[in-house]
Each structure stands twice: as C-alpha cells, then as structure tokens.
Amino acid sequence: MRSLRLMALHLRVVAMYEMQYRVNFFLQLFQSLLATATGLIVISLVYGQVDELNGWARSELLVVLGVFTVLGGVIQSVIKPNLMQFMEEIADGKFDFVLARPVDSQLLMSIRAVRFWPVVDVVVGAVVIGVGVAGLPEPPGALAVLGFVVGLVLAVVILYSFLLLLATTAFWFVRVDSFIESFDGIYQAGRWPVGLYPGWLRVGLTLVVPVGFAVTVPAQGLTGQLGWPTLAGAAVLAVILTVISRVVWRIGIRHYDGASS
Numbered sequence: 001m002r003s004l005r006l007m008a009l010h011l012r013v014v015a016m017y018e019m020q021y022r023v024n025f026f027l028q029l030f031q032s033l034l035a036t037a038t039g040l041i042v043i044s045l046v047y048g049q050v051d052e053l054n055g056w057a058r059s060e061l062l063v064v065l066g067v068f069t070v071l072g073g074v075i076q077s078v079i080k081p082n083l084m085q086f087m088e089e090i091a092d093g094k095f096d097f098v099l100a101r102p103v104d105s106q107l108l109m110s111i112r113a114v115r116f117w118p119v120v121d122v123v124v125g126a127v128v129i130g131v132g133v134a135g136l137p138e139p140p141g142a143l144a145v146l147g148f149v150v151g152l153v154l155a156v157v158i159l160y161s162f163l164l165l166l167a168t169t170a171f172w173f174v175r176v177d178s179f180i181e182s183f184d185g186i187y188q189a190g191r192w193p194v195g196l197y198p199g200w201l202r203v204g205l206t207l208v209v210p211v212g213f214a215v216t217v218p219a220q221g222l223t224g225q226l227g228w229p230t231l232a233g234a235a236v237l238a239v240i241l242t243v244i245s246r247v248v249w250r251i252g253i254r255h256y257d258g259a260s261s
Contacts, residue, residue, distance in 0.1 A: 028117040032069070032124045039065045039191060040128075054196050055225075059135030061193070064219040066129030068190045071155055071215060073121025075187070079160050080180060081113040083167040087177050090170040095256065106249050110160075133222060140222050147221030147231060154231075154238045155214035161241035162210060164249065171252030183209075190215035210237065 043065065047058040056064070086109045089095040098105050133140060140148070166179045186209050189197075194205050194212030205212030217234045220226035 024117045025120065028120045029124075032073075032121045036065070036069060036124055036128060039068075054193070056193055056196075059132045060219070060223045060225075062132030062135065063129055063222050064132075064193055064215060065191060066125045066127070066132055067152070067155075067219045068215050069125030069128060070122050070152070071125075071159065071190070072187065073118050073123075073125060074156055075159060075163075076121065077115045077118035078110075079163055081115045082110050083163055083180055084177060085109075085113040087167055087170045087175075087180070090256070091175060099253070099256075105253060106164075106246070129222070136223065138224075140224065144222055144224050144226075147226045148218050149221075151218035151221045151226065151231060151234060154234045155218055157238040158210050158214045158234070158241055161238070161245040164245045165241070168245065168248050168252045171255050187211050193219070207237075210241075213237070 040062075043058060043061055046053060047061075051057070053061065086095070089098070098108055101108055163180060163183065166176065166183070169179070170176045189205055190211040192212075194202055194216045197205060197212065202212070207213075213234065217226065217230060220230065
C-alpha cells in the first residue's frame with residue numbers, strides 16, 4: 001500500500017507540473033496524428049495491391065498499428081523518461097539520493113519522471129484499435145478480449161524489462177543512453193506483424209530485441225489468431241526478462257555502492 005500511495009503521489013505531482021505546459025499537448029497530438037496517418041497511408045498503399053498480407057487482412061493490420069501506437073505511448077510517457085533520468089543520475093553521481101530513500105530503488109526509479117502528454121499516443125492508438133476491430137468479420141469474443149488484455153500487459157512487462165536491462169549497464173559503463181535512444185528506431189519494426197519478417201529477423205524481434213513479439217501478441221489476441229502456446233510463451237519470456245533484469249539491477253546496485261564508498 002505504501003508503494004501504491006507513493007506512486008499515486010508522484011503521478012499527481014507530474015500531472016500538475018505537465019499541465020503548466022499545455023502547448024505540449026497540441027504538439028504531441030500533432031506528432032501522434034501525423035505518425036498514425038503515415039502508418040494508415042502505408043497500409044492503404046499495401047492493401048491497394050493485395051487483399052491480405054501473409055494471412056493478415058487490412059482491419060487486422062490496423063489493430064497491429066493501434067497496439068504499436070499504444071505501447072509506444074507507454075514507452076515514451078513512463079518507461080523511457082525514467083530510464084533516461086536514471087542514467088543521467090548515475091553519470092552525475094546523484095543516484096545516491098534514490099538509494100537513501102526507504103523505498104525499493106527500482107520502483108522509485110521507475111515512477112519519478114513520468115511524461116504526461118505522450119499518453120495522447122495511447123488514446124490515438126486505442127481509437128485505431130477500435131476502427132480495426134469494427135472492420136473485423138466478427139466481433140472479438142470474451143476469450144479474444146482476455147487474450148488481448150493479458151497480451152498487452154505482458155508486452156509492457158517485456159518492453160520495460162528489456163529496456164531496464166539496457167539501462168542497468170550504466171552501473172558499469174556510465175554513458176549508455178545511446179542504447180535507449182537507438183531503441184526508438186528498432187521499435188519501428190513493430191509496426192508490422194513479426195510473422196511478416198524473414199526467419200532470422202523474426203527470431204531477433206522475438207528473443208533478442210522482442211519488440212515485434214510484444215506488439216504482435218496482443219494484436220493476435222484481439223483478431224482471434226492467438227494460440228494459447230504463444231500466449232504462454234509470452235508469459236514465460238516476460239517472467240524470464242523480469243527475473244534477469246531484477247537480478248542484474250541488484251548486482252548493479254552493489255557495484256554502485258562499492259564505487260561510491
């Protein structure tokens with residue numbers, strides 16, 4: 001309960017701060033609509049030539065685009081800002097202030113620097129998902145919706161844990177912010193279902209940099225293409241990445257303590 005109250009307090013402070021710069025809302029809205037419009041144009045061009053793409057119909061690909069946009073909003077509003085601030089504090093030697101707090105350091109690090117306006121991407125992505133679902137031959141049933149929700153939660157866990165692993169290397173190499181920045185380019189591969197890529201790249205986007213897998217699984221759930229083995233695989237991957245990132249984090253904390261003492 002204490003952690004939840006702390007999280008709510010931080011979110012309230014961030015929201016109050018961000019509301020002072022409302023022009024950022026319109027800038028974020030413009031960027032989000034522009035990116036979404038670009039994606040829609042590309043999809044229209046592709047489906048102007050074919051009826052389906054490796055088993056994916058136009059409306060199903062809209063769901064993929066929507067999930068991609070939603071997860072991108074989560075990354076830009078919650079995950080990335082906190083990790084970037086964490087790496088800056090490691091470089092400047094200010095992370096001791098976080099370690100001095102009577103709260104789990106990873107939790108505190110993950111909720112301090114939330115950006116409010118990129119949540120616009122989440123809303124825009126949800127609208128695109130709704131349009132895609134409306135175009136499906138049959139509305140998704142309860143199991144499909146459940147698979148989507150579970151898949152979306154697992155996707156957030158997978159992406160957070162993977163990015164945390166990258167950021168945690170700052171305990172040893174200090175300047176690694178370029179790793180997180182370069183992730184934005186790699187994430188663009190998630191615009192398309194992972195099954196569309198060649199075998200070697202499919203493996204890379206599933207196990208090495210799991211962006212394609214993270215985006216495709218929730219979309220498969222909502223479009224009725226998700227098998228339980230795939231969902232179970234996503235759960236296993238999420239657990240493995242969570243455990244590894246937590247272990248590496250704790251090792252990094254011990255290393256940082258030794259360096260600063």
